[in-house]
Amino acid sequence: MSIDLRATLFPESEPQPDAVTEGLHRLSASVLASRDPSIWERIIPAYTEQARVWVRSGIVNGTNAASVIFISHALSAAHKVSGHHGAGLIFGFVIQLGMSEAALMKYQEAIASAGGLAVDRDETVMRLENFPETVVNYLLKKDELGILAELYRSARLSTDHVALAAMQEAKDFDTWIADLAMLAAYLAMRYWLPLANDEGDMPLLKDLFAESELQTFRRKEAFSAECFAHPFTSFLEEKITPEHQQAVAAEFERLDRVDHLGARQWLALGKSRFQIAPYIGLSSSQAVSL
């Protein structure tokens, strides 16, 4: 499956892919079958890698892509703050994501028959697009503010590394697109963890964080906003295509013959703005023994 960069940069609701439902179902089964509290130390990295694969292979796009990354940060944050108990809190919601509509109905009927409760047939199974908001609201309702604070840190402080990877690492076009899809997912994720609302700074955050940490969040938010604006513009200008990048490579070669320093600066600038793929001019850069 190829990545739909438009769907990634313009996040919209999409159905939860069956592959994700099945993957989360298998994950849930292995956690539920284990009685070992240290299972999270294996499960969370394994899930994080799985989420990367889903995003980078285009299995999830848009809101769903942001949500699968959010799950990873929510699990890590909860485990870091409250260990086995914390990870279990978040995992209760992940289990629901791994259920099909039919499985949920069957589960609800089993609960109802055991407890004599009426089944609410209007209740729908939670899907990826609802997960982050549900978790944030749950943490607020249950006063799990330590986990919420760690989730803010984990999610918001990691975007820089993803952005730099998208600027610098790809050795081919497909990898660059996968890196940009990861970046878009991280950038979309921050909407569920806002720093401000229409009335200004979120009052809760002043209780959760020291002013110096809030300043770091604000600065990183500014950087994130630019990291969204640049690829967004490049995409609209049709610069993120193999054909355009081929033309850029040819233009670099031409400029390099006329003005070596100017050409290399032009290249570095274009890469920092997501206009030029990281692999363009690579052999020329590698020739410099730095």
Next chain:
Amino acid sequence: MTTEDLYISLYEEFSPTAEYLQADSRDRAFLAETAILMGLAFALSAFVESFFGHLGEKASEHLLSRINGRLKISQEQADRSAMLEALELMGPFLKYLDEMTSGQRLVYQSAVVSALESRGYPHDVAEDTASQVIHRLALAGAAGLA
């Protein structure tokens, strides 16, 4: 290694996070190429002040004044030629940076970190950027500037 090689390696390290130069601004706009060059000159000025302060008599006041003068022009006018001249003047002294321990280099790195933090960089990004700038300068010291 040429002075131009050193310059472009510094620019390549600095430009990816240069958007932080306007992170504290309420009126962020498209970051001009000139702003990146001016920001790099600002970071190098912080390095020069700290590094040459420690070198003492190895570098004359006159030389230091010339380096600072070029970097000032570069900071104020985004003048790349002035920065290249400053790097060329710094060149013979960068071997001392290469010969220093990582602990000694950390002093100069801290000066660059503080400078970048004063211009909108979060601490972790300022540390990474400063570390790369110092690393590039030390590599140039090891290779010698032609």
